[in-house]
Amino acid sequence: MTAVDKNTGAEKDLAPEARRRPRWGLRVLLGLLVLLVVAGIALFVAVQHRLDQRSRGEGVVQAPSEFAALENSTGRTGAFTASIDFTSMATGAETISTEVAWDDEWFFQDPTVYNHELATTCSVLSAVANSESAYYQAGSSSPAYMEQALAELGFEEISTASYQYRSEIFDEVVDFITGTDDVVAYSVATKRVTSASGAEKTLFLVSIRGSYGSEWLSDLNMGSAATYDMEEITHEGFSEAAREIVDELAARITEEAGLDGTEDICLLFTGHSRGAATANIAAAYADEMSQGLRVLAPLSSIYCYTFATPTVTTFDTAHDALYDNIFNVMNPSDLVPRLPLTSWGYERYGHDLWLPGYGDEGFDEAHEAMCEVFEANTGVESPYVPEDRERVDKLVEDLGREIPTADDLATVKGGATVVKDLIADVNPMQVLYGHYPSVYIAWMQSLDTLG
Known part of the structure; x- marks a missing residue:
């Protein structure tokens, strides 16, 4: 050349x-x-x-099954205490244990009256829902935490089928690629509960896992009311997951009740973070269905306790008496319950209950007691920083002022504003500590009541 x-x-x-x-x-x-x-x-x-x-139904730890008998169930009824194993984000994969109370009598009491003992037990069961994921990963030696916990509490049957294709990294990739990440993993278990007077009900416990893998993307899928030609909307990513759970419950309860109706059916919903949002909506759906022809359970037998609960709906009926059986427990230093912003019109169904927060009267003594319980449960010191409450307050105020509506969030400017304010107002890793399930558990166990 x-x-x-x-x-x-x-x-x-x-x-x-x-x-x-x-x-x-x-x-x-x-x-x-x-x-x-x-x-x-x-x-x-x-x-x-x-x-x-x-x-x-192939390529998983075990073939998915809707319901199976709980092996080694204690079959216990009445009132008792049990030791429950789970894992904590503060200690990694290490198994920790805590004592929980149980009383069948709870489910013959008014669900609109806050029950701190039941709420505390639910805070543990919502953490167990997160721990369960490791069991459904190929090659894992992790125990089936939820099955073990509910066997200790005397439950008879359980379904954890939703974990099967929602716990492996590749399955999360598949969900992302196929646009099917508006899902959640959950357990549904049944137990026959008996009151002191001899009355009986079949209790369905629904414990829902928090955000996992590509499900984090679904947390951002708020949807748009305009898409449905509506003025108000329930968070799309959370409500899709809730509908799946309600549909499974409806099928199972129909099978359980047969021609006898659902008068002796009782429901308990619980979850943390994304699981809390899903439980909140699922319980609201069950409440609404109790007023129609497709009844899952009487309104007087539907209970719901959620933790670190995001806001879920712009419907102004969210605090109607119909939803008085739903209780949402939040940490003031936790950012997650502050999103989506209330200034965008978002609320939670039912009652909001706030744990003690930095600056509240008597906080120092309450926090000291909480830290003692946290260390007793986990073996390590509590990492969360109560003072983050002030930083979270500032971040929420800045976001509300600079991003006036949820639609503004979807713009390039809105995304840039979120990043800028996050960096300026909080330490994202540090503020996450206040979101840990084990922090919520320690608060619940160290307090006599809330509200």
């Missing part, structure tokens, strides 16, 4: 390096393109294979 010398006009040979450079550059680009195409094809094939496995 030759080139023309600008000075002499004569042709000259290019150096071998100059001749090779364009060819090697082209080869590298072509190679990268081929690799991308091959990787894309491989990913497509892998996703299709996984979807095919899901359709046939």
